[in-house]
Amino acid sequence: MTPCRKVGPLTPHGQRIVHSEPVRKSLATARRRLGWSFPRAAREIGISLGHLEGIEAGRWRCSTVVARRLVATLKLSMDDAAALLDEAAVDAGRSRPGRWTS
Numbered sequence: 001m002t003p004c005r006k007v008g009p010l011t012p013h014g015q016r017i018v019h020s021e022p023v024r025k026s027l028a029t030a031r032r033r034l035g036w037s038f039p040r041a042a043r044e045i046g047i048s049l050g051h052l053e054g055i056e057a058g059r060w061r062c063s064t065v066v067a068r069r070l071v072a073t074l075k076l077s078m079d080d081a082a083a084l085l086d087e088a089a090v091d092a093g094r095s096r097p098g099r100w101t102s
Helices: 021-033 038-045 049-057 064-074 078-087
Strands: none
Touching: 021 049, 021 064, 021 078, 038 049, 038 064, 049 064, 064 078
């Protein structure tokens, strides 16, 4: 049996919806500027290591809740924060209506 693999939402053309290259680079740059490894950054942000790696690598798009955590924890610039929040998935994951989001 082949294991199921999450691919996230797709465009009408079958391409995965992920964060743009500039947004992913700004996240990686901010994390490195703080001197944080992936495990440390994931702990500080409050998400799994795999989720953070997937966001930076372009495998996942984060929810608006996670995007706000990334902005606050990584101390992103206003421009980088706006770009990330603009691309974040609304009503998905931790942002899904009715889901507890502390």
